[in-house]
Amino acid sequence: MSIIVNEERRIFLLQTLHNSYAFGVDDQGLLRHLYWGNKIDAIDDFEMPVLAEVSTNDPVFEITREEFPVYGRLRYKEHCLKVTFADGCREVDYVYENYKIENHKDYDELIITLKDSHYDLYITLHYKVYGDFDLMERSVTLRNASQENMAIEQLQSAQFHIPYENLNFSNVHGHWGAEQQRFVQKVSYGKVVIENRRGISSHNHNPYFILDRDASETQGEVYFGALRRSGNFSGVVEQTPYGETLVQMGLNDHDFCYNLAPGEEFSAPAIICGYTNQGFETMSHHLHHFAQAFILDNDIRPVLYNSWEATGFGVTCEEQLKLAKKAKELGAELFVVDDGWFGERNGIKNGLGDWYVNKQKFPHGIDELIDEVKSLGMMFGIWVEPEMVNPPTKLYKEHPDWIYHFANRVSDTSREQYVLDMTREDVQQFVYQMLDDLLTSHDIDYIKWDANRPISQSNLDRSVWYKHIEAVYDIVKALKKKHPHVLFEACASGGGRIDYGILGIFDDFWTSDNTDACDRLTIQDSYSYIYPIKAMRAWVTDCPNFISNRDIPMRYRFHSAMMGTLGIGCNILKFSDEETKLAQEMIALYKEIRPIVQEGDFYRLENLSEDDYRSYEYLKDTKGLLFVFLSHTRIGHRPLTLKLRGLKKDTRYKLTYGDQEIHKSGAYLMERGIDLRLSGDYASELIFISEM
Ligand code: GLA
Numbered sequence: 001m002s003i004i005v006n007e008e009r010r011i012f013l014l015q016t017l018h019n020s021y022a023f024g025v026d027d028q029g030l031l032r033h034l035y036w037g038n039k040i041d042a043i044d045d046f047e048m049p050v051l052a053e054v055s056t057n058d059p060v061f062e063i064t065r066e067e068f069p070v071y072g073r074l075r076y077k078e079h080c081l082k083v084t085f086a087d088g089c090r091e092v093d094y095v096y097e098n099y100k101i102e103n104h105k106d107y108d109e110l111i112i113t114l115k116d117s118h119y120d121l122y123i124t125l126h127y128k129v130y131g132d133f134d135l136m137e138r139s140v141t142l143r144n145a146s147q148e149n150m151a152i153e154q155l156q157s158a159q160f161h162i163p164y165e166n167l168n169f170s171n172v173h174g175h176w177g178a179e180q181q182r183f184v185q186k187v188s189y190g191k192v193v194i195e196n197r198r199g200i201s202s203h204n205h206n207p208y209f210i211l212d213r214d215a216s217e218t219q220g221e222v223y224f225g226a227l228r229r230s231g232n233f234s235g236v237v238e239q240t241p242y243g244e245t246l247v248q249m250g251l252n253d254h255d256f257c258y259n260l261a262p263g264e265e266f267s268a269p270a271i272i273c274g275y276t277n278q279g280f281e282t283m284s285h286h287l288h289h290f291a292q293a294f295i296l297d298n299d300i301r302p303v304l305y306n307s308w309e310a311t312g313f314g315v316t317c318e319e320q321l322k323l324a325k326k327a328k329e330l331g332a333e334l335f336v337v338d339d340g341w342f343g344e345r346n347g348i349k350n351g352l353g354d355w356y357v358n359k360q361k362f363p364h365g366i367d368e369l370i371d372e373v374k375s376l377g378m379m380f381g382i383w384v385e386p387e388m389v390n391p392p393t394k395l396y397k398e399h400p401d402w403i404y405h406f407a408n409r410v411s412d413t414s415r416e417q418y419v420l421d422m423t424r425e426d427v428q429q430f431v432y433q434m435l436d437d438l439l440t441s442h443d444i445d446y447i448k449w450d451a452n453r454p455i456s457q458s459n460l461d462r463s464v465w466y467k468h469i470e471a472v473y474d475i476v477k478a479l480k481k482k483h484p485h486v487l488f489e490a491c492a493s494g495g496g497r498i499d500y501g502i503l504g505i506f507d508d509f510w511t512s513d514n515t516d517a518c519d520r521l522t523i524q525d526s527y528s529y530i531y532p533i534k535a536m537r538a539w540v541t542d543c544p545n546f547i548s549n550r551d552i553p554m555r556y557r558f559h560s561a562m563m564g565t566l567g568i569g570c571n572i573l574k575f576s577d578e579e580t581k582l583a584q585e586m587i588a589l590y591k592e593i594r595p596i597v598q599e600g601d602f603y604r605l606e607n608l609s610e611d612d613y614r615s616y617e618y619l620k621d622t623k624g625l626l627f628v629f630l631s632h633t634r635i636g637h638r639p640l641t642l643k644l645r646g647l648k649k650d651t652r653y654k655l656t657y658g659d660q661e662i663h664k665s666g667a668y669l670m671e672r673g674i675d676l677r678l679s680g681d682y683a684s685e686l687i688f689i690s691e692m
Pocket of ligand 1: 338339383491494
């Protein structure tokens with residue numbers, strides 16, 4: 001049983017395989033947090049601390065570990081909920097009402113209902129316990145049971161209490177072409193805030209938290225949570241003067257207000273959260289396993305070819321046909337036409353919104369290309385940017401009021417485009433219809449959905465930040481219902497829409513426009529902390545790379561991209577015979593190993609060398625892989641001792657690469673490790689592991 005209740009003392013204990021989470025209701029009806037950490041079975045050992053004021057300047061609400069602090073009374077700390085009622089009262093004062101437990105196939109759920117002591121506002125806290133995954137999913141639902149409106153000004157998905165100071169907080173920073181740059185900083189007094197205010201997406205921070213006590217990959221305490229939401233979010237980490245660290249994550253209250261009408265419900269996004277005392281690797285495995293089990297489908301992802309870096313906007317049917325033939329020859333399984341196929345799209349200035357096939361580029365329609373791709377036995381995919389419109393288009397001329405705007409302000413363009421007001425039903429209908437028509441009238445298997453600018457001049461309703469994303473989710477859900485075989489890739493100027501909100505509705509992420517194979521290793525490494533490898537699209541592209549200007553051998557570029565879901569973005573028509581042969585070999589090899597890459601357990605191996613080696617391991621059933629990279633050989637270069645992880649101690653393994661074959665026990669490989677020496681610049685090796 002994963003949810004244990006002591007009715008008499010009103011204490012709730014949530015149990016996963018290795019962990020416990022406890023909270024209770026005190027004699028004043030306040031929800032008090034009691035524990036989060038390693039497993040404790042005896043619920044009766046938990047005690048409800050008595051509320052005692054230390055001084056008038058340290059009100060009990062400040063010191064008390066509240067499970068769901070609201071704005072109101074003597075509370076000055078960060079709160080999870082702020083509501084303005086119709087009479088102008090801006091404080092919530094809740095009391096505990098009841099609890100309910102629901103048993104579902106995959107999880108048990110504890111539902112706690114609170115109610116405002118005066119107004120008919122109900123707050124339900126949801127705790128879904130995924131015992132075998134050592135994870136919980138928390139969320140909050142508000143219900144207005146009164147006859148009057150209530151203005152929700154802030155709603156966080158959860159508050160977490162971590163009973164330590166001086167923790168390390170990690171997340172990612174970044175920008176276009178430099179997504180997922182992991183940073184770690186000490187938490188001290190004061191607050192650490194990460195957020196997104198852009199409405200669409202952000203490369204700057206990602207909606208998750210990781211707090212650790214000097215953990216490594218394999219040891220140490222780690223508390224973590226990942227929000228299931230795209231667009232605006234905020235996360236606040238605060239080390240309080242009272243000896244603990246608080247974390248809150250949920251909807252960003254910046255310029256936010258949601259009018260909760262009588263009878264209406266409104267939910268904060270769910271947050272998947274967990275604890276481990278086994279370091280970052282276990283954290284990643286829990287999240288990856290959860291994603292595999294409940295978010296991603298079971299299909300192995302196809303090898304993709306995308307023409308963007310080869311042709312830019314200069315798409316022509318003739319050239320696409322040639323690219324498709326060559327892509328097939330190389331072994332690609334999915335051919336994707338990127339930007340430039342529609343409207344008067346010859347650059348960024350025009351086209352978005354006019355989603356008809358461009359006649360000059362495809363004189364006989366796009367089916368000429370699709371039919372050819374299909375006759376070659378490949379799937380067909382296409383790029384769209386449905387939330388946007390360019391000013392010169394027919395769509396904008398006919399519906400200038402469809403963009404986000406204020407009556408007396410000029411709407412800003414960015415990348416020469418406006419954002420459509422997705423909160424309008426007519427706009428939602430237009431976007432849905434356009435995509436439904438596209439998918440109905442053409443044999444399309446894959447949509448790359450892009451979003452290349454943030455929202456500005458939002459509109460009068462301050463719930464736009466929430467509703468815009470809801471509309472995107474709803475449209476894709478409806479499209480998938482009608483066209484269940486179609487895969488959706490989430491892209492926003494590269495990796496701007498990587499989050500657990502979009503995943504599950506979409507199928508994979510475009511990870512970054514930065515396709516430099518070395519830079520990608522950094523991006524992929526950080527990505528892997530939270531997100532599953534299967535959803536990580538990675539392309540091999542031409543050199544010198546358009547961002548880094550760096551020349552990297554094709555073998556290294558392939559190895560880097562084969563660590564995720566492989567794609568090719570080169571101008572393959574320019575490939576030499578030698579490049580064609582190598583690409584064919586690597587793609588064929590990827591097809592053999594991809595179940596291990598896409599669905600195996602992933603390990604970020606420790607670099608025990610002074611040189612900048614990077615090594616990664618994947619394990620699935622009796623097989624595994626090691627990818628090892630060395631970007632530059634340094635003076636005094638020594639071999640790398642590579643200690644493997646996750647093997648069975650007493651099983652014997654065979655490791656093969658090049659003409660080398662090594663037979664060792666799991667214990668030897670994990671404890672002593674093997675010595676490997678790569679040399680030169682951009683050296684890489686792929687080593688195969690199998691149980692003997
Ligand atoms: C964004 C995407 C790219 C490409 C272009 C097309 O930048 O990240 O992959 O699709 O748009 O305009």
